[in-house]
Amino acid sequence: MTPPIGPIDSARTPRFAGRDGFARLPRLDQVEHADIVVAGVPFDSGVSYRPGARFGPNHIRDASRLLRPYNPALDVSPFDIAQVADAGDIAVNPFNIGEAIDTIQQAATDLTANGTRLVTLGGDHTIALPLLRAAAERHGPVALLHFDAHLDTWDTYFGAEYTHGTPFRRAFEEGIIDTEALSHVGTRGPLYGKRDLEEDRRFGFGIVTSADVYRQGVDEVAAKLRDRIGDRPLYISIDIDVLDPAHAPGTGTPEAGGITSRELLEILRGFVGLNIIGADVVEVAPAYDHAEITGVAAAHVAYDLVSLLALRTADEASAQGPAAGVGADRVR
Template identity: 70%
Template sequence: MEPERIVETNAAGEERVGPVNAALTPRWAGPATFARLPRTDQVEHTDVAVVGVPFDSGVSYRPGARFGPNHVRESSRLLRPYNPAQNHSPFANLQVADAGDLVGNPFDIREAIESIEAGAKELMGEDTKIVAIGGDHTIALPLLRAAHSRHGKVALLHFDAHLDTWDTYFGAEYTHGTPFRRAFEEGIIDTDAVMHVGTRGPLYGTQDLEDDSRFGFEIVSSADVLRSGVDAVVEALRERVGDRPLYISLDIDVLDPAHAPGTGTPEAGGITSREVLEILRGLRGLDVVACDVVEVAPAYDHAELTGIAAAHVVYELLSLISLGADAAPDGPAYGISGARYGDAK
């Protein structure tokens, strides 16, 4: 039996089918789609598709991110339709739906990349934007290719403990540590508008940083977030991106292992879940065209900390897309202090 859903009418008078009504069907029951949203085959048109990419054959350390999409879906059951931090109801404004999974050959990385790219292009075919849940970071390359095919060169904000601009692992060009070097080589990212956020940890040598700079990347380290604060980081990101079409790629290991233990390559000294959510909220009004959230490995995720953090990240990304590029950059007043999130008082 199909549970009753929330149906709302947006400012243009269009009906949007939203999540299962939690007042009628308890949150632990009903379909395990992201935020209990409808599937794409249950709506006439999808403005934004949440899609899983359960592929992790590109990992260099701990496997398990192939189980990430469904873990994040299960962790999203407590999400609600209204986002008070943005004073916005993303599921009422645009039609958001769960598109299931894009699958790739787990024994052939090149073939898997081609399959994921083709699937993403098909999803984007009717002006649909996508938020992908991985899977390992290898999937960012085919998703970037798909975004490039529709929008041309895209700006890139890459949230990650690691650079992911290395050349090869064991002679392999396509791994979770190489997608953004390949994206640079293929000319699909705008090298005047690319930035890493939350980077930290040891490297193989100074050549790593030299190569990364040559590809156009600037770095906001986790220490920069600590010392400069969220507002300064947001200002730097907004200035770097400008009005370009923007791809956001977020490896959950950008968070400290205290906040996201369920990932394949954890690094100490990361940012908090509060900081990453505030940074994302600060990107309000940018032209976000596609996103991914990757490297959630549930086997290491005690107390569901990583899945919950990832689900909230996806929710904020959906809110950014729903708000659109015309949204005022300042968020709403919220809370007893009268300050928006991120304001120091």
């Protein structure tokens, strides 16, 4: 089998030059198959405060130029053991949220039709709903780990049911998430009332606050989350505002008291072996991102997600036997 095509060699082409895909990886149309696809969704029509996340995907890609092909924290060279490609951006209607949601769902369904795993760069958190719909089409109701300062299980904003603050309530109502395996991580800040928490519990969510991460430590938090998820198909949704504004100023609704980028990365690294079937990184708004701090954090988070998915892909190929090989039975 043809070995995976990896990033541009930085010893031959400087990091500030060459192709502009995530981590300078090949485009989807440049490879015969893809085990993992990175795609952008430049959409922020669902935000309730500061706009700008529509420019997030390419901001993350620009920051990802500094990523290197070996991940020492997970002891893996993800681009050697799985074919990873950048599918570019999903073109969505910025003036019609309903149409945008349908477009994202169909694109995600198409990109994952042959078992390819998808890491999506947002865009605002509205996009998590169609991504979860596409995941549930293939896997049934999925477990969900939601990293965010906010619950995102509110009902409506100004009467609108589809916004960046409502995707997980809609997902619960539609029966596309596994209510035995749901958790928010990193939540903090004021709420509209105690009822927010009561309704969230009714939907099945557990909560690990940012204060819990601080007091318990990343190893204990990761272990508890692993126990909650088990072997279920797992979708990971990461709002970059889960990080403290000191680590991610470039976002639409910042909240004080967040976790650090180190804590987020270490928690994710505790998920090796889980059945992760997809993920997103959203709410990066470059207009507020001085010195590219948020873009760098988001790029590293996406890189660790890709690394986890590559390890899972390799494990599955190994379980099928040496004849299967990485990327077997996957087509573009």
